Amino acid sequence: xxxxxxLRLTGIAKAFGATRALxxxxxxxxxxxxxxxxxxxxxxxxxxxxxxxxxHAPDAGSMELAGRPYAPSDPHDARLKGVAMIYQELNLALHxxxxxxxxLGAESARGGWIDHRASRARAREALAQLGHESLDLDRPVRAxxxxxxxxxxxxxxxxxxxxxxxxxxxxxxxxxxxTERLFAAITRLRGQGVGIIYISHFLEECRRIxxxxxxxxxxxxxxxxxxxxxxxxxIVTLMTGREVRELYPKSEHSLGPVVxxxxxxxxxxxxxxASLQVRAGEIxxxxxxxxxxxxxxLRAVFALDACDAGAVIxxxxxPGAPTPRSRWAEGVGFLSENRKEEGLMLSQSLxxxxxxxxxxxxxxxxxISPRRQVAVAQRWIDALGVKCRDATQPIGQLSxxxxxKIALARLLEHPARIFLLDEPTRGIDVGSKAQIYRLIGxxxxxxxxxxxxxxxxxxxxxxxxxxxxxxxxxxxxxxxxSAWTEAEIMRVATGAG
Amino acid sequence: xxxxxxxxxxxxxxxxxxxxxIALFSIxxxxxxxFLTYHNFKTIFTQTVIVAIGALGMTMIIVSGGIDxxxxxxxxxxxxxxxxxxxxxxxxxxxxxxxxLSGGFVGLLNGAAIAALRLVPFIIxxxxxxxxxxxxxxxxxNQTVNYESSPINTWMTTPDPFSYALPAGVWVTLGLAxxxxxxxxxxxxxxxxxxxxxxxxxxxLCGVPTTRLKxxxxxxxxxxxxxxxxxxxxxxxxxxxxxAVGLELxxxxxxxxxxxxxxxxxxxxxxxxxxxxxxxxxxxxSQQMGWPTYFQEIIIGLVIxxxxxxxxxxxxxxx
Numbered sequence: 001x002x003x004x005x006x007l008r009l010t011g012i013a014k015a016f017g018a019t020r021a022l023x024x025x026x027x028x029x030x031x032x033x034x035x036x037x038x039x040x041x042x043x044x045x046x047x048x049x050x051x052x053x054x055x056h057a058p059d060a061g062s063m064e065l066a067g068r069p070y071a072p073s074d075p076h077d078a079r080l081k082g083v084a085m086i087y088q089e090l091n092l093a094l095h096x097x098x099x100x101x102x103x104l105g106a107e108s109a110r111g112g113w114i115d116h117r118a119s120r121a122r123a124r125e126a127l128a129q130l131g132h133e134s135l136d137l138d139r140p141v142r143a144x145x146x147x148x149x150x151x152x153x154x155x156x157x158x159x160x161x162x163x164x165x166x167x168x169x170x171x172x173x174x175x176x177x178x179t180e181r182l183f184a185a186i187t188r189l190r191g192q193g194v195g196i197i198y199i200s201h202f203l204e205e206c207r208r209i210x211x212x213x214x215x216x217x218x219x220x221x222x223x224x225x226x227x228x229x230x231x232x233x234x235i236v237t238l239m240t241g242r243e244v245r246e247l248y249p250k251s252e253h254s255l256g257p258v259v260x261x262x263x264x265x266x267x268x269x270x271x272x273x274a275s276l277q278v279r280a281g282e283i284x285x286x287x288x289x290x291x292x293x294x295x296x297x298l299r300a301v302f303a304l305d306a307c308d309a310g311a312v313i314x315x316x317x318x319p320g321a322p323t324p325r326s327r328w329a330e331g332v333g334f335l336s337e338n339r340k341e342e343g344l345m346l347s348q349s350l351x352x353x354x355x356x357x358x359x360x361x362x363x364x365x366x367x368i369s370p371r372r373q374v375a376v377a378q379r380w381i382d383a384l385g386v387k388c389r390d391a392t393q394p395i396g397q398l399s400x401x402x403x404x405k406i407a408l409a410r411l412l413e414h415p416a417r418i419f420l421l422d423e424p425t426r427g428i429d430v431g432s433k434a435q436i437y438r439l440i441g442x443x444x445x446x447x448x449x450x451x452x453x454x455x456x457x458x459x460x461x462x463x464x465x466x467x468x469x470x471x472x473x474x475x476x477x478x479x480x481x482s483a484w485t486e487a488e489i490m491r492v493a494t495g496a497g
Numbered sequence: 498x499x500x501x502x503x504x505x506x507x508x509x510x511x512x513x514x515x516x517x518x519i520a521l522f523s524i525x526x527x528x529x530x531x532f533l534t535y536h537n538f539k540t541i542f543t544q545t546v547i548v549a550i551g552a553l554g555m556t557m558i559i560v561s562g563g564i565d566x567x568x569x570x571x572x573x574x575x576x577x578x579x580x581x582x583x584x585x586x587x588x589x590x591x592x593x594x595x596x597x598l599s600g601g602f603v604g605l606l607n608g609a610a611i612a613a614l615r616l617v618p619f620i621i622x623x624x625x626x627x628x629x630x631x632x633x634x635x636x637x638x639n640q641t642v643n644y645e646s647s648p649i650n651t652w653m654t655t656p657d658p659f660s661y662a663l664p665a666g667v668w669v670t671l672g673l674a675x676x677x678x679x680x681x682x683x684x685x686x687x688x689x690x691x692x693x694x695x696x697x698x699x700x701x702l703c704g705v706p707t708t709r710l711k712x713x714x715x716x717x718x719x720x721x722x723x724x725x726x727x728x729x730x731x732x733x734x735x736x737x738x739x740x741a742v743g744l745e746l747x748x749x750x751x752x753x754x755x756x757x758x759x760x761x762x763x764x765x766x767x768x769x770x771x772x773x774x775x776x777x778x779x780x781x782x783s784q785q786m787g788w789p790t791y792f793q794e795i796i797i798g799l800v801i802x803x804x805x806x807x808x809x810x811x812x813x814x815x816x
Contacts, residue, residue: 302702304701304702323704323706324701324702324703324704325704325705325706326704327704328703328704329704334702336698336699336702338698341696341698342696342698342699342702343699343702344696344699345691345692345695345696345699345700345762346695346696347695347762347763348691348692348695348762352688352691352692353699356688356692356699356700356703356705357703357704359685359688359689360685363684363685366684366685367679367683367684368683368684368685368687368688370683410703
């Protein structure tokens with residue numbers, strides 16, 4: 001390539017107090033290239049992206065954009081200079097229409113009056129670049145699916161004609177079908193000469209979409225190369241600094257009696273009909289597209305949502321209308337897919353988060369003993385290798401993987417005997433993932449029943465004894481793992497079966 | 498910053514603010530003579546009682562992620578109820594219990610409405626603010642309710658105004674502050690209050706009975722407001738349905754100045770008590786400086802803004 005690269009970083013360093021988040025990162029992005037940026041949580045990806053998008057100024061090193069020095073003063077400046085960022089958490093004004101969101105802050109106006117026709121044309125043009133010209137521009141954004149909302153967000157980024165587009169975990173909440181559509185859009189943008197930095201924990205995905213990869217570890221570039229032909233094992237070894245041979249544990253476990261049963265369960269509007277039996281020592285996976293009712297099935301079983309019909313039978317359960325409280329008492333534990341909004345109290349300590357389901361177990365004469373709470377939390381911090389200051393640290397300050405370990409430890413400490421896990425590994429690094437898989441394997445071996453909802457099929461196929469596939473609110477098929485392949489699951493999930 | 502230092506700063510922040518305010522009024526020649534005396538502080542403590550007791554209940558509510566705008570009206574309502582009962586010949590302690598319970602009943606209604614109708618506390622209690630003020634006027638036939646005399650009248654004074662003894666109201670406030678602090682920090686109930694305010698969805702998921710808890714919080718806080726009504730009655734020596742207008746703002750401000758977050762999950766009793774004292778010292782000092790009341794209002798308004806801003810800075814540094 002003779003022309004200057006779209007973006008070149010040389011020796012970028014950034015420290016926060018004593019923590020050296022970046023120790024000298026070099027990185028090159030060509031125009032019309034998709035470049036996967038890979039690394040475990042805490043490897044420095046987020047910091048690097050914040051430096052690139054102007055949120056942080058680097059302590060050392062230089063950046064060039066299309067051959068010219070690049071030093072953005074803030075994210076807005078970065079956008080004007082041609083570097084746009086799509087964050088994992090979407091930044092949309094949910095009550096405004098698609099068009100208003102796309103043009104937010106860049107409205108076509110004359111003397112303060114919005115020029116509706118010009119606005120519309122620009123919004124359409126941006127959407128057309130992504131292959132979504134038919135999107136209803138007048139509908140409020142909250143009425144769109146997550147995937148469509150993401151398209152709207154990308155369209156907004158395209159308004160400034162960026163040279164470089166940074167996407168942080170863009171598929172973490174997308175179904176496989178939506179991922180395909182996103183990939184089609186990315187391919188179009190690549191064809192138009194936009195350089196794309198693609199950050200993802202899904203290595204298979206990176207391999208499919210990316211032209212090149214760069215691996216970060218502990219704030220340094222540890223490897224880089226062309227993606228086609230690269231071995232994923234090699235990349236994982238670079239990321240973790242160790243060889244991960246067996247991601248999914250092959251633990252020997254035997255199945256006991258049925259401990260949880262859902263009979264013809266209905267919870268309007270999302271869950272239309274589901275029957276499921278789970279045995280002690282069994283790992284049951286639930287696959288399906290987003291919106292197929294998997295989460296709703298777990299929530300109905302856990303009595304977080306009301307049931308309109310059907311029954312949930314827990315072995316040794318109590319009579320009376322179930323509530324989340326009574327479910328915990330029966331030994332059923334639930335891990336929310338939504339760690340930040342539902343799973344954890346971010347402003348509260350690790351210890352408080354871990355022991356919330358059984359606070360009274362730590363009290364004597366009505367008074368809670370914080371020392372015993374902290375001691376218990378410390379045991380789990382050590383057992384699961386949670387990286388934190390101490391058990392009194394607010395959990396919101398931890399990385400996603402470490403937060404998830406504490407969220408899971410809540411079920412372990414309770415202790416639950418039936419585990420309902422909704423997307424237990426979403427958005428966390430490979431090392432933590434492997435650890436959670438091992439934990440789930442150990443649980444099954446100890447005779448616990450586990451139900452796992454996941455959108456990541458290799459995970460379900462690697463982990464579960466039995467897999468059920470949901471489609472449009474119905475549990476369409478439940479079969480042993482050996483009867484499933486990824487293609488077969490997708491066929492049933494999309495209703496093609 | 499080491500965590501222990503951050504924690505110290507967070508807890509010492511309001512205390513530091515109190516020292517600054519006290520220092521402010523100790524320097525000018527007009528007030529130097531009298532301001533920093535035991536008897537002036539006795540006055541300040543006595544003047545803090547009603548707001549402080551209200552702030553105890555409000556701390557629970559705000560930590561749980563709620564708000565109660567009907568405090569001022571509740572205080573007026575319960576003081577009218579008390580005055581009527583004393584008129585009918587009730588003794589001081591039965592009247593006291595009845596007033597606390599009537600405050601608790603108002604809180605129970607607030608909590609039940611918030612939990613059952615699933616409306617935001619701001620709206621519900623904005624409604625009860627009007628309902629209770631109207632009810633107080635109705636009960637009192639739109640005028641003050643007078644009674645011969647009652648031992649309650651002595652609860653905010655000491656027999657000898659120049660003695661070093663403190664009135665009963667101050668001791669009650671102190672005792673309740675300690676009890677509430679223990680309740681919030683060391684009991685399962687308190688832990689659940691913090692959980693509810695920090696993340697209601699998590700609390701529900703973890704089996705905290707959130708609906709029942711909300712009703713309990715507002716009812717218990719209502720009992721505190723009823724008790725504040727008792728001391729309001731003791732101070733005025735008559736039931737006045739138009740008393741304590743706008744007091745809810747002083748009470749909420751005390752809690753916020755004390756470091757609590759309006760979004761819930763954060764707050765301490767000690768902070769709220771210091772917040773209440775800051776407000777009382779500002780009022781007392783301004784009066785002694787001879788500043789007009791509108792000037793006091795402006796100062797207190799600005800202090801609230803500064804306090805919350807400083808608090809945000811502290812939190813930002815933590816994160």
